[in-house]
Amino acid sequence: MATPDTRTQLLDAAEHLFAEHGYRGTSVRAITKLAGANLAAVGYHFGSKAELMAAVARRVIEPINAAQCAGLDKLLARTPDPSVSELVEAFAGPLFDEMSAGDEGGSRTSRLIVTILSDPAEEARGWTGPGEDTVRERYLAAFARVLPGLSPEELRFRIRGILAVTAVDRLEVHQQPSPGCTSPVAGEAARRWAITFLTAAMSAPPTRT
């Protein structure tokens, strides 16, 4: 509140609107209006709408990547052979934690991540930096050691499954607020449900060929 920094106000407004309406559904005019800034501010501070969105994506993805990396480091420092459950929690946990931090219960950020991962706009390609792939590869190696017998392809499929479950989780809650799903408890409950669900899934024996 101290500094009504136009640049971060633009980032906040863009994050909000992008998460809700996607890249193409959000106009520069709507962003600047919500940010209380001038229309030209986006061009001045970021160069273009696409670069603004890339900055938004970086800002939300990087702490998650860092937390995933740190979690794996801490886990491997303790034991060279962690359990599947621990690996799943280290990987999926930050997706819930960082989602819940900073904004209204995390539902906005989770929606933003889904948007980033699935936005059909060609500008969205490349929003996930190389850090994303690095983290994925590190977890792939860790899971491969704990789950021998799994082909690299099937393992890659399963890790993508983790992402799918955690990311898509609250998506449908948003677009059709099913009556049985209350928001306050749902955050922590969903996290535990997801760990249970995904640990069992990852621990499944290899598909016999």
Next chain:
Amino acid sequence: MATPDTRTQLLDAAEHLFAEHGYRGTSVRAITKLAGANLAAVGYHFGSKAELMAAVARRVIEPINAAQCAGLDKLLARTPDPSVSELVEAFAGPLFDEMSAGDEGGSRTSRLIVTILSDPAEEARGWTGPGEDTVRERYLAAFARVLPGLSPEELRFRIRGILAVTAVDRLEVHQQPSPGCTSPVAGEAARRWAITFLTAAMSAPPTRT
């Protein structure tokens, strides 16, 4: 091929473009151009761009719903207590089958489904008809009988997990063609991997509260 029916040509073109670029990323002009029709054809045959997209969504979702329903009927007719694996296959199978039928290997249709489920355009709300919910409720009841001890909320979460894994599956393959993922085998392999993955996940014991 006999009838270059303008109406279905529009549906085909729209399905193609919507799947690739989303609702807002697809212009009526692009659709009519690909369909070899006039710009006004969309307005004449469907009324508006939104109604065209709704028709596309219906055309792709309805056979999947029907197959899911039929699969459950056949399964319950055989035995009142099917296995988790059978239920998973009956539910997720059509998502792979119908995806692979009709177009180039199914990757386009699967992408379209992801678009329908996750498109941030407000016009997309309501594309999934009531049939979708009916099927979901029926499988919910069937799973509840096979998996006692699971709260309805957690069960609902898990069923959403099935959808997430099957739908998001090929999404990332599209936007970042990872080198290890070859397309010809991937279709059938992904189906079997998903069944393995999801059967184990659904069979997990309830999360202790």
Next chain:
DNA sequence: GTATGATTAAATCGAACGTATGAAAGAAGG
């Protein structure tokens, strides 16, 4: 005080969008 570099304000550009309109073309029946 004023020169300077950074930021914001207002106005506007060309392009693309969804939609509407009215004329032209075709098919079917009398």
Next chain:
DNA sequence: CCTTCTTTCATACGTTCGATTTAATCATAC
């Protein structure tokens, strides 16, 4: 041949978009 209904066509409208330009404002250091 003429009428009637359906379908296609070319075109234009009004709006909104992202981007740009030019002028005004501000802080700060000389």
